[in-house]
Amino acid sequence: MNFIWVWHAKTLKRYMIIGIAAFFTAGILYVETPLLPVFSPNEEGPVAIHRVEAERPELALTFDISWGEQQLAPILETLQHKNVEHATFFVSAAWAERHPDLLQTIVDAGYEIGSHGYRHEHYTRWEEDQIKKDIQQAHSVLSELTEEAPKLLRPPNGSFDKRVLEVAESLNYDVIHWSIHSHDWENPGVEAIVENTTTNVTNGDIILFHASDSAKQTPEALPIALDKLESEGYSFVTISQLLTGVEMNAKEVD
Template identity: 35%
Template sequence: MRIYIISKKMFIIVSFILLITIIFLSFYVENSIDTFFMEELEEPIRNGDANMNKMAFTCNVDWGNEEIPKILDILEEKNIKITFFVTGRWALKNPELLKFIYSKGHEIGNHAYSHKMHSKISEKENYDQIKKTEDAIMNALGIKTKYFAPPSGDFNQTTLKVAKNLGYKTILWSVDTVDWRKGSSKEIIIARVMKKPHKGAILLMHPKPATVEALPFLIDKIKEEDIEIGRISDLL
């Protein structure tokens, strides 16, 4: 039987190679597991079927009370029902206005509690932000919301996991009015919206004066395309 003697230099080289191999395999396995679980989560919904002659309008609400009745009047005049995503803190402060929106046949969605960036907060904070809003809406309307719109469209895999575990579909948009940006006039908002595809689209707006001015024109022009405007639940 032969006995092989490994030099100290060779031992160090072999040990180094083994160490690098172990680190690589650990990293690969960990990322493979993460990828597996990430694939189990539903991606946010940005639009419906592009072959459908339907489009959903959404209005995110954390402020703008003075503009909401004007928006509701326009929608009633045009016989349109849309989805309002409200924050929990807004719902707590404005239960009567929330009830009024809902009484008009509009859909209510969850816009988290205090408009935080959800990719920057912990899993527990993600849970609290969504659940507290769910409870505030439940207390005001007696309904369980099923759609969640993360504030500023900001999310990560933790956000998606928490939302899914609470029974929500996460909603984003494909047509953005960007009406919150300074200098967003009626004409600019109309131009932003009209250059985008509308079939199966989800439009995002906020209760801003320029949006109120642009809304009747947008509804009429989109209807001329033979597209039915409705709520998220009408589109999906």
């Protein structure tokens, strides 16, 4: 039976790191799916941020992008048309090198940039020195292109284990996971994507969309999902904004 250790958070005036060690026994189904090896959250050390238990009805919109150039423009147009001023884009640095103009478009729109690593491969299959090198290479590229050093990391494929978390922490990165997955890379249909991102949503959730060309139905589904969430009283913030002022505690969920 699959099980998850969830690290919740309560709003405080001071900034603290919270997170979850989410993990599954399922194998990898596709390059965009996460592989989350099992480890105990009771052990001392860093954790991945999954969501926060926020008092206000705020959600963090996040978009992963690692290849292609067709889907980003309509996604940005939708966000701007819907007056969504805050979102976080986790950008593959190799993609950014190929498309510096598109990266600049995200920056110019005022959205937060997080690192999605350099090579879009599973970190859990690598040795620690390879993981460190990839994160550092991505950091160098994104810092140069955006003129701002990223502080947030979503490992490629959402794939992490204790080693990945420790390496990321040593490089002053917070690892960001998600609590709501659109599954848009599977192209399950617009209605399914909307259902995935608007059902069982609660304050402080982190929503995962993709802006890569593999997610062909995201531009159509996104405005519908945004309208529904806004009609339920939610507003949208960046990851950094969501994490401002939190306290850590743990809960086991079967």
